Amino acid sequence: MQASKITRMFIKPTLGSGAAGVIAWRRHPDGIRQVLYCAIAIDGSRLFNSNKIHSYQDDVQIRRIISAVLQQENIVECWLPKASVNGKSYDLRVVCMDGKILWRVVRTSSQPITNLHLQNQASEFASLGLSAAKVAEIDALCLNAIQLFPDIRLAGIDVLLTRNLTPYIIEINGQGDLIYQDAQNENHIYRAQIQAIRSQYV
Ligand SMILES: Nc1ncnc2c1ncn2[C@@H]1O[C@H](COP(=O)(O)OP(=O)(O)OP(=O)(O)O)[C@@H](O)[C@H]1O
Ligand SMILES: [Mg+2]
Structure with a gap:
């Protein structure tokens, strides 16, 4: 990071899910101050996965967490700054099936890891007021990406919008379709899946 003058990055376990072990780490160019965000909590000699994002600034704690996560294979990425709405940063989960977009949910957060089970807030896609x-x-980014996997009919795609609203796919989930905003209302996503199964098998 020092050699490349990179001050912030994500470290993500290759085989993780639900942000377990995902680290967002920012170092001040002074090489001293730093902050690390992750769902990992520290209890004495134990590190464990919790249901909220913690922030750490202490060098010893940060080293412990990073060393533990680096015991497995990881993906290391640039930390892309996210667009924000009402003072919170956000990204999107876009659910696609059979070449159509079924749902888009906004995941807002006051820290950089937006998974909804980590006490972050879902909001309506329309409220973003995007053109x-x-x-x-x-939509085209997501549908083009999923075409690269012709055997996959359904996917939950995590899409990040940078501050100038350039969209990037962060990851594609094999399911990623549990969205309470929809499931507790019209239930479009699961209805569409049942219809697709019916039309193929019944
Ligand atoms: N390169 C990045 N820049 C900025 N934010 C990122 C980046 N990568 C991941 N994030 C944030 O961290 C969250 C978790 O990362 P990611 O979606 O890759 O893994 P995961 O959530 O563990 O997988 P799953 O969605 O299957 O549960 C993302 O939703 C996003 O908010
Ligand atoms: Mg994700």
Whole structure:
């Protein structure tokens, strides 16, 4: 990081899910101050996965957490700064099936890891007020990406919008379809899945 003058990065276990072991780490260019965000909690000699994001600034704790996560294979990425709405940063979960977008949910957070089970807040996609052209760009990105996997019919795609609203896919989930915003209302996502199964098998 020092050699490349990179001050912030994500470390993500290759085989993780639900943000377990995911680390967002920022170092001040002074080489002294730093902050690390993750769902890992520390209890004496034990590190464990918790249900909220903690922030750490202490060098010893940060070293412990990073050393533990680096025991397995990881993906190391640039930390892309996210767009924000009402003072919180956000990204999107876009659920696609059979070449169509079924749902888009906004995941807002006051820290950089937005998974909804980590006490972050879901909000309506329409409330972002994105232009029709931007929505079409995000949809096309997702639908083009999923076409690369012709045997996969359904996916939950995590899409990050940078501060100038450039969309990037962070990851593609094999399911990623449990979205309470929809499941507790019209239930579009699971209805569409049942219809697809019916039309193929019944
Ligand atoms: N490169 C990145 N820059 C900024 N934020 C990121 C980056 N990578 C991941 N994040 C944030 O961290 C969260 C967790 O990362 P990611 O989605 O890759 O793994 P995961 O959530 O463990 O997987 P799953 O969605 O299957 O549970 C993302 O939702 C996003 O908010
Ligand atoms: Mg994810």
